[in-house]
Amino acid sequence: MTLPVTSLHNHEFLHTIPSFDVNAPEVISALHKVALNVSMLFPGTGCIIMLLHPSARFLLTYTSEQIIQHPFIYAGSRLDQVLQSHQPVIIEDVADQDKLAREIPGFHGRSLLLLPLLNTDICIGALVIMGYEPQVFDDQAVRIGRAFADQAALSLMSVQQASSVQHWILEDQRYLRTILQASSDGIALVGDQRHFIEANPAFGRMFALQPAEMENCSCADIFGCNGDVKPACCLKGCMIEHALRHEQSLEYAEVDITIQGTPRVLGLSVTPVALKDAPVCLVIARDMTAVRDATRSKAKFLSMIAHELRSPLNAINGYLELLLTGVGGELTDEQHDFARRARAGSENLYALLEDLLLISRADAGQMRLHRELVLLPAIIDNAVEELELTAADNEITMQLDIADHLPRLYADSVRLQQVLRNLINNALHFTPAGGEVTISASLIKSDHRSSASLNDDDEPQQMIQLQVRDTGCGIAPEFHQRIFERFFQAPNERVSRAGGQGLGLSIVKMIIELHEGTVTVSSVPGQGSTFTCLLPCLSN
Missing domain, CATH: 3.30.450.40 (GAF domain)
Known part of the structure; x- marks a missing residue:
């Protein structure tokens, strides 16, 4: 059959x-x-x-x-x-x-x-x-x-x-080898004795060496850690040794090093890899020198433009202040209102320039705080005064809830006022007519640890809690972290006048963290938002 x-x-x-x-x-x-x-x-x-x-x-x-x-x-x-x-x-x-x-x-x-x-x-x-x-x-x-x-x-x-x-393994090895050879990023393996095991051609080119010449070289020799001036990433100890000992990846870092007498900027990622024989570190390097130079050139240009604009704005603000004080004669109520609005607009423009200057200084690595002993209530009053006309025009009520006898802060008053101005301005943008914005400050005990604290047994320290609460449209949970990124604006169809450049909250985060504090947001769509800043204060 x-x-x-x-x-x-x-x-x-x-x-x-x-x-x-x-x-x-x-x-x-x-x-x-x-x-x-x-x-x-x-x-x-x-x-x-x-x-x-x-x-x-x-x-x-x-x-x-x-x-x-x-x-x-x-x-x-x-x-x-x-x-x-x-x-x-x-x-x-x-x-x-x-x-x-x-x-x-x-x-x-x-x-x-x-x-x-x-x-x-x-x-x-x-x-x-x-x-x-x-x-x-x-x-x-x-x-x-x-x-x-x-x-x-x-x-x-x-x-x-x-x-x-076996064939698949060999094919995978061939593909991996091809990728390593073609990669424009430098890729290398460093052993537990901090000696290079292997490096691809791009890694060798960054240090003007052939990949074979790097094998068995110590990372200290390659990165210049044995010289008089060590890279910033290794000032507190070898970063590769730290990654291997703690078995955790290090945050991406840009490192200034000198290669054959030429200053370079390398972006480094260090990741420990557990192999059968011994742990190794995967080091990925990218030459960021051109990017850093371009960023600094852009920051220098922004700084120059901002400084050029500040001079005429200072003159405008000064003469408006003289006009409001009656130096040029008595003003009618209507004229006085016009002058106040002109000054408020000029101050808003000045604040925008300050934001741009701060961003440019941060990008150029020139951001510095000018700290002194300050009282927070006075800073809050100045910020509220700047924006009270904006609130009145939009029919929004501003409330203050400041605790008595707050301790002093060792802080930069100009930058803290910039924080408050940005937070209040943000609240006003997203609060409809008839809404309310509340600025509060109180003393609390917090488990917050400053970056300088190494002792896990430290008792909770006193912190000043600064809050800006609004009754606006709120923020969806998926955007609670992203709103602190530069130029990001959470989509919101309910608000047509939000505008802005998406810089305000990122600047708030930068300034608060420079003061060794934290900023967080709690918000429910349709129920408003509360921004909370914690700042370390001095004991009374």
């Missing part, structure tokens, strides 16, 4: 059949061992191993002489019958050797035991035991043959899988 010709192609098992690599030495050795064991189990016989290709169009046939690939003639063939039924086929006396040789290349015997090679019910091919004379294969011979065929299939699959895994 002949099975349908198309049935083999309909079997899903074809997708799970491996494509045997007959050029792999391991596969050839396994095939040879199978053939050798057959000759020992069945003396006076030959062996042919046929492996099915996943396409079902080809057979790989192994004999003691060679491995050949040939078309699979499955229509009505004995092999087709074995592959589909998973049952052996026995021919005790072959009547037509030529026909059988066409089905089974290399066959030249007079009797045949054709056994399926099964691996977990998947037939990957067939084992041909070929008798050179007519021969009877009894039940015992068939049982032995089937058991051996199952073991042979398992062995071949194991060898092929191991060969495939």
